[in-house]
Amino acid sequence: MITERPATHRNPRSFPYTLRTFPTRLVDGEVPDEVLNWTHAVALGFYGPAPTDADIKKFVLSEQVDGRMVTGAYLTDAGSPAGAWGPEYPVATYAYHRKDVNVGGGTLLPVHQITAVTVRPSHRRRGILRAMMSSDLAQVKAAGIPMAALTASEATIYGRFGFGVATHKCKIEVATNGGLEFIVPMSADHGTVEVADAAVVRDLHNEIFTRVHATTFGSIGRQDMYRLLISGQGGYEHTEPVRNVRAALHYGQDGSVDGYVTYTVDESLTPATAIVKDLLAVTGEAYLALWKFLGSLDLIERVSWDSAPVQDPLEWAIAGKRRYQRKGMEDHLWLRILDVPAALAAKAYTVDGTVTVHVGDPLGHASGIFRIEVVEGTATVTRCPEDGSVEADLAMGVSELSSLYLGAVSARTLEAAGRLREVRQGSIVTFDALFSSSLVAHSMADF
């Protein structure tokens, strides 16, 4: 029997919440109560175990390295029923840190990285996320940061706020039974690979990541917690070191470390599988040499990795291309352009040309008509009058522009998808020539 749901007592149009933003940091060596409560709300929102005070202190020690700022939405009427979490616990959480993103040509552009977005189940779909996002993006725009970024739990949430998919990542499985054979054997024989304690990778991570990040188109900064996560030394799921994470380092010709892999092994899988946790290599030679090492693990017949680049040299380096199986591809980094001239002028271009674009933005930050003129690889981006004197060549939303920015998709494909309009015939060809790249953008950070 279907019964009618009782009418809710809350007025769906009211917004009985106050947003408060504060830093995550220790005060006099201790975690302030508001940070403790905020962290409990995040753990609840992501269905994690309730952290202990000691766990939270470890989180905060790491988060304060990133200068993380957090926002909580708090009930203003202070009217929680007896026994329920009180008004000191936020009903919604939101956080950010600021790092940079590699937009090509060696340029690292400042970016606002949004994370820890949760709304308590009993307060969902009342506009809390919309309120937190709108207020935050307005402040980021005012602070002169050209772009915001996130990695999404669901692909349905953030397009409405102007975010677009900017990079993808692949889940791969490589059959390594009998070892990996390389078409050009020397290509995987540069330098040496040697086993190390995983804790060594924790200490080397920042230096290696900085070097790889500087040369990887599409890479976005990693938060401090990464060096712990990828080396099994801690993280949000467990703060104590785990023992099953193994590591190998690559030493270049000069004897210094220029890459590493961390991995676990699961022999209970069929076939027995090594699972890559993280693999960073400063050079292509180090990358292939680390894969050769993974291929040399006796008794292991498969290596899997859920963060492989879309364009992976390994697939073309090994003999027997079918040993490399792509099991899935997912959206990874989402970008949101806030300042069109600043973002587009910072990007590297390989051909010259001019195109005028009308950008629509429901939040207003990126709206307008912009003339993009690229001469010798450098773009000058000019805002045009919107009095009818300039007709744009192309019309699109900011979410679409944000996906086109690093070349995750072509304008031709977005037009076919009904998401972009060609006003002047031939302008899609010009736009795609300007925005295409011989490299596929690749991000190495989840946040």
Ligand SMILES: CC(=O)SCCNC(=O)CCNC(=O)[C@H](O)C(C)(C)COP(=O)(O)OP(=O)(O)OC[C@H]1O[C@@H](n2cnc3c(N)ncnc32)[C@H](O)[C@@H]1OP(=O)(O)O
């Ligand atoms: C960057 C990150 O941290 S990703 C992690 C995101 N968090 C999670 O997935 C945790 C579980 N989910 C949640 O906590 C919440 O459901 C949230 C944060 C996704 C949404 O919070 P809410 O406060 O309910 O969203 P809000 O009411 O502001 O909705 C804003 C809009 O997004 C839409 N929306 C919200 N959640 C979803 C969803 N999961 N899928 C599709 N649309 C959604 C709403 O319909 C609304 O649309 P409209 O404004 O166009 O009418």
